């Protein structure tokens with residue numbers, strides 16, 4: 001058996017491949033996702049700007065506070081969906097990707113802005129390590145589907161989701177602060193630990209949950225991803241498209 005690379009190396013390979021395949025000289029605006037894999041995508045963009053003298057006019061639109069500061073730290077041009085509502089390509093991570101390219105996102109709590117940026121993008125490209133790839137959602141990611149909600153509505157939303165779809169909905173608690181996590185948008189996060197063995201129609205589930213008053217957005221990204229790049233344990237990069 002050959003040597004396995006680390007998860008970080010796998011993320012890096014996926015991110016660099018995606019940037020080189022999708023961010024070209026004529027790309028004007030790129031959406032920047034959130035999480036640890038996207039850091040390598042921003043590093044690659046910065047390398048091309050600052051070392052290779054390419055992409056100097058490229059505008060980067062962040063999907064979170066983290067992404068905004070990444071863009072600033074690497075001295076890239078900072079945009080916004082106010083100024084740049086049409087994005088050529090967005091590059092983002094995922095917590096899980098199933099065989100139909102339905103994604104769970106929001107493990108890092110940034111799903112609302114991530115979905116807005118993805119929806120503004122002509123192409124939405126996902127970068128991840130091999131542990132995120134699965135046949136069915138829930139096989140790899142066991143923390144449930146993140147849902148961003150208005151704080152005052154969290155109890156009725158929890159009860160409605162459990163009654164309609166089963167499983168358990170839990171309020172995500174902060175680790176080094178008393179009380180729940182507060183998102184970049186001042187909201188709470190629920191994690192819906194769905195019933196693994198049940199067959200869900202994710203499009204329908206997503207639409208139904210989104211309709212509950214007080215729900216701002218779900219971490220289910222259905223029919224949004226154009227292509228996913230997975231850094232594999234053997235050092236290769238596997239691409240998945242529909």
Ligand SMILES: O=C(CO)[C@H](O)[C@H](O)COP(=O)(O)O
Nearest residue numbers: 035036037093106107108110
């Ligand atoms: O959705 C996200 C944050 O809300 C991230 O994209 C997702 O959690 C993947 O992160 P990482 O690249 O660190 O595995």
